[in-house]
Amino acid sequence: MHSDPTQFALIAPATLSEALALLSNGRHTPIAGGTELMVALAAGRLQQKSLVSINHLPELRFIQTTPTAITLGANTTFTDIRRNPTIAAELPLLTLAASWTGSIANQNRATLGGNICNASPAADTPPALLVYDAAVTLISANPETRELVERTFPYAEFHLAYKRTLLHPGELLHSVTIPLPTPAHHHFIRKVGTRNAQAISKTALAAIATVGDHHTLTEVRLAAASLADRPVRLYTTEAALLNASLAAADITTTVLRARAALASESCPIDDIRSTAAYRTAVAANLLEQFLRTLPA
């Protein structure tokens, strides 16, 4: 332990509105499952000395299903996601991504909200949420009036830069809403980590697509982990692929074009886990694997 726990304060308010009121002065840091912040504490890296626990708030832990969308509260744990049959049937990439994260013990505590707000470019759920066109709802309390303020954005706009998000000080992620894909959508996700379990991504690629009558890609959404300073949608590669042909005569050209587009918008780094060159090459291989498994 490289921190002295007596130097930290933790408040655990009884309700969400109390939590928002406390947070509204912008001087506290919310903590949910703690699987990131407690590691930082042990390593002596946790700068925030005053924490507000939201871990126990039932207002933030729910999975709501409508005919067109699924909404997950920010406190939904990875285990909650893995155990939900509707998510497994409708959003299989999210179930898979949740199964990759940390250990079982981590998955029991770690929350979807924490995974998003921690804003690591290597996080497991963001690529799936990005290709599913998720939207995020943020809530806060007006510091003077205590009035509840709610904002909703496409998740693709949430990450601004390395570890920077749309969240204002005092604001909480309330929920993530994901429109249900159609049965015609093909889903793909693959993570390449440092090992098969308890691993952080070297890169990961998520994709969903529909294929039209003439072997053409009528819709394609791609997203990746660890290819940039934040989780990213790969818009340039998507544009290169839209209406591209998967017919046997064209697939090689389509793959090459997609790989080139991906290389052009990929800007990973060399770090302790891998190299930039490897990340770009493997992401392109995963994209090719996805394209070649689509029905031609």
Next chain:
Amino acid sequence: MSETKSILGSSPLRKEGRPKVLGAAQYIDDLTLPGMWHGATVRSTIARGTIRSITFAPHINWSEYAIVRASDIPGENAIVHLPKDHPCLAAREINHVAEPILLLAHPEKSALLAAKAAIHIDYDELPGIFNIEASEAAVAAFINDPNDTDNIIWPGSSEGGTPNCFKNYQMYTGEAAPTESALVEAFEAADFIVEGEYTTGAQEQLYIEPNGVIAECDLDPVTGHVRGVTVRGSMQCPYYLVHALTLVFNLPEEKCRVIQVETGGAFGGKEDFPSVIGSHAALLAMKSGHPVKIIYDRGEDMAATTKRHPSRTRLRTAVSRDGKLLGGTIDVAIDGGAYATLSPVVLSRATIHAPGPYKWPHLRVRSKAMATNIPPHGAFRGFGAPQSLFALERHMDKIAYTIGFTPEEFRRRNFLSTGDHTATGQPLVEPVDMHHLLTRALADSGYHAKRAAFAESNQHSRIKRGVGFAAFMHGTGFTGSGERRLNSLVHLDILADGRPQVLVSSTEFGQGTNTILCQVAAEALHLPYDDILIHEVDTAAVPNSGPTVASRTAMIVGKLVERAANEVLATLRTQAALPTPHTREQFIAAAQRHHAQQGFLRASVRYEPPAKIFWDDDLYRGDAYPGYAWAVYVAEVAVDLNTYQVQVTRFDALQEVGRVLHPILAKGQIEGGIAQGIGYALYEKCVYKDGHLMNNQMTNYIMPTSADLPDIHVTFEEVPSLHGPGGAKGIGELPMDGPAPAILNAIENATGIGFNSIPLLPEDVYERLTSLTARPHGGAEDLNPVVDQATRTESPEVNA
């Protein structure tokens, strides 16, 4: 004798298993002594230089703390090894990152953090030497110009060694001069000369429980002098720590008491390092007047304590057209880190294992341990053998492909067998049958069928599969005259209630020492296993049966326990009318009778070298080990060309380790060693920057998880040895030697590419594959290593 089921070869419950499973076992951090303080270590942040000043910030009330510096050490400022180059605390010179400079203790553990942060150390920094090549370059510069000592980081010592080189060996298959001449002729006559260079990386032991100790100091209330010290801790070798304390405190051995508590894994990482942390805690106990506990956390343990020696091995081999080794030279270099520590001994095992299980008509092995500004490398399961055997077993495949043989057939033409002499001139008196081991291992693993099937399926798949194997041996016990010098002693006591108790300094750290030694005693005494007690390892009570290292416990210490048991039996038969055969009740009655009539019964038995064992330390010739375990390991891999990841998909391990004492523990030892070997080959990389270990945490130091490991099939050939109890030989280190070369041989089978460095990470596979594509002409030989048989080949990259 009554016909009962043999206890040896059965798998009784571990002696200490019950409290471990129930969570009742007390590890060092579970213990608290009255008035105990907590200690911490202030370490260097540079790799090389000198301390200019140490400043204590005024906002801390330093009078609350005990502070120890080098000048406080009552004895010598040295951790005991042959040369006394390794300071207990750095006084002025810094030779590696995380070198201990000051020790702090305080009643509150949390008060240590702020204090450490409030100590500022200024240095005059010098450029560091961080690998073997840089250390060699410094030697070359020094030889060229004796005034150029800028990069000489270790001067040599009166106990041996030369500038930047802790130790070197030359080992010949005969007299030096005639062997050199014979080698010249062998290379002249060779149809093929095959060369290769192979490197291995550092590896962290990753015992579950980090290093930790509690020390007490007995101070004379009048003079304040230290009258004695007691250290409890997690460790392998309590008498090593006793020895270290005698030097640091200038005390006689009987005033330095060491108690091993339950130890959560070691793998060599708690062989010599407890001498450092144990001395530190004892110094703080002296300074504070309180018991002091020091427990490293994972980050400190990984950054500051020993790892496996990185290595570079070059082989040059003369081979005939019919697949016979005619001669060879092997040059082994290991990176010893900043101080000599155990490097000479590790190097010795690397040297002696370098020739492998093969007949070499003429061979020269030269080896050296170089100094670098990295924390000292130390003992780790295998102890030098995994390094040189990796090189050899990769090279054997290279030779086979070069001369147009299969890896199997080439090895068969050169295997040692019973009656042959090893490269050190040791006659193999006990039966050795490598041919049979190879035949069985290849059959059990389906090797031939897989090779054929994969050759076909690889043509249509982005996942390339392959199989490979390694043939090797591991010497049991200390090298050469080592066991004679250790002069190990064990006691077997008969307690008042008639129960026998084993007293040894051999420690239990998960591998099964307690259990197998009690099995040996039970078997020899014809008593139930549950009747045998084993004494806590407390140097005030147990004799020095040697360190718990070198795969020596089962064979060497086990044999002493067996002899002690036989002595007890003989005494009870002659003096207490114990009948032959006897029942448990008769034994207890006789033991109690003896106790009543003649008092306490203790059998003490000392190591006696087998009469024929001979070893010459100067020539490095003779009987290197009392026995060898022999093995053939087969790895099956899948290389995914989408991700460049290598997955080991199946592993078969066949070994001849003499009589297997406890099949479940033995299988566990082999499986665990193979898992560590897979980590060594494919996952575990120590990333250094300017001498700092950058990945000193388990999220970034990647050890394989159960999800990364294949089915491991463990089988034994049981050929009883003369030397061990019930015919047992050593087993602990053997499984570390074979996985890495078997896996890289399998990767060459899968991809056609020979990789010669470990750890081999996906990024390395990617780099190699893309460089081959980019430069097709440069890489052609790599893709197809089988070359024209009539052509002599010499790889250009190697300067021997």
